[in-house]
Amino acid sequence: MTIILGIFLLTLLVIVAIGIVQAEDLFTGVMLTGIFSLLMAANFFVLDAADVALTEAAVGAGISTVLLLGGLALMPGRERRPRKMHWLALGVVTLTTMMVVYATFEKPRLGDPQAPVHQHVAPWYLEMTPELIDIPNVVTAVLGSFRGYDTLGEVIVVFTAGIGVLFLLGLPGAVGERRPEELAAGRSYLGHHLIPQVLGTLLIPFILLFALYVQFHGEYGPGGGFQAGAIFAAGMVLYSLIAGEREALMIITPRTLMILMAGGALLFGGVGVLTMLLGGGFLDYNVLAQNPVTGQQWGILIIELGVGLTVTGVLLAIYHAFAARGR
């Protein structure tokens, strides 16, 4: 059953991917990217990766379509020369596909417990997590503690990408800096649509609450800072859509966005420095409390919070940068 479901979803994935590449209208391409992301999440779920599927869901449903549309609104929506085949490229691509497919015959089959990837550190993680950290979600344990350096690096990358977007597009200034008529001219929100407005106002608290649940429940079920940050940002994007960007920027001001972006990464790094000051290694949470296991749990809780803050800040700042450019 599982394997048939998987094959089915993967085939759809390939069809949609070809559809994206062949779409003449870029808007169509962006919409198909939405389906691509949904299929990806379903595939991850079928392959027993609940955390990854939740991340794909949070990012794909709430953020990526909105961002791509925000970029597309600033430029013409069509490719100039639709549907021209590039024969050389097609040849190269076909040849490489065949080579990669040939190479896969050496790979272990799907789900083979003897595959090399399952022989290395993974069994150790699965075995030692209950003893050393004592939280049910091994993915969170590996993310926060065993491979904390990695995660810190990724957070810095996200932060850098956010800074890069702000360098290129500029963050909208504080609300006072804009002339009122300038703000009134851009009717870039859905305030006059009553139904989305009422419903959005109703749902935003639930979305934000759910984001907090995902953030702090990450040690017990699928979730964590990355997912929670994306969901929280999606909630604020929804607010920005229905109440106007100006209102949204009054709640989370550009200054606050900066503090969120940098603060999260600093919090993460700060925990590392703190553990060093307390006599442990960098990001060695054992020293944070009397009991090493409690220390580990505290450390993971704090760094996940840092991750969540940075991801929220970066995604929101990127959204506002694109939206402000459109006015």
Next chain:
Amino acid sequence: MTDLLSWLLLLTGSGFVLTGGIGLLRMPTLYARLHAASLTDTLGTLLILLGIIVQAGFTLAAIKLIAIALFLLLTGPTASYALANAALLSGAVPKARLLDDL
């Protein structure tokens, strides 16, 4: 008894979901497709989720499923509204109204 009820809900739900899919594919105009897809979407979804809730009994999972059903019940029609509005805004006039104008 529970099994029978849950079977019934899941089967009718699946029927509605399929009808919606066929309607989405086969209806002749955009607004007809919108109509076919949005109505069956809400009903079929609710029935299937109810069918699972009956199976789950009174657990945390059931509460989550009720929340999912509630949110889908709210967001589905809103999305349809937003979509129809976007279509209308960019000048796609329903066919029936075109006939009236003649």
Next chain:
Amino acid sequence: MYTVACIAILITMILAIIRALAGPSVYDRVLAVNMFGTKTVLLLSVVAFLYGRPDFLDLALAYALINFISVLAVLQFFENKPTDGDRASEEIR
């Protein structure tokens, strides 16, 4: 039992993808994407029970909560960019 619902949902997914690829107007595609989103929520809920790990319903909950944001973004996109010549030509049939 879940398998029947699963198959119905998967067939509907194919139909939605055909509509999304065929168009003809952009709104048909958005409609198909939206419908595909609801079907994914259903599929995830059903599969979570099929696998016997109902604690993974969080995933379906996330989709149920935030999937319609993209449709609202589409509405806003067309409000800001009313009718450009390209799109008017492929209007509704």
Next chain:
Amino acid sequence: MEILGLFNYWVFAVLLMVGFYAVIAKPNMIKKLLGLSIFQGAVFLLYITMDKVEGGTAPIIQSGVTDAIYSNPLPQVLILTAIVVGISTTALGLALVVRIYEAYGTVEEDETQRLDLEE
């Protein structure tokens, strides 16, 4: 049936190359970005395929269950972070394209090259 165990890898290969085709053959930069995200998706799929263990379940330890088989947590950690990094970098690319459009008035690669040569 045994050979179907490789199907995920074949899909990975095809997706990878579909994305790559968009990057090298399509002149439109937004299309290139979409191709890049397909490419990214293919890599995610490869990693997540490797985490699957037959008869296993997601690596969230169930209390009271001792004989459960869990899938490999390591690829999941790598890809979980990579998805968020992926959307940030896509946004960065999109920002670059927006600036290119503002400077050249087009997002077609060959046209920007021609405009560069004319200067």
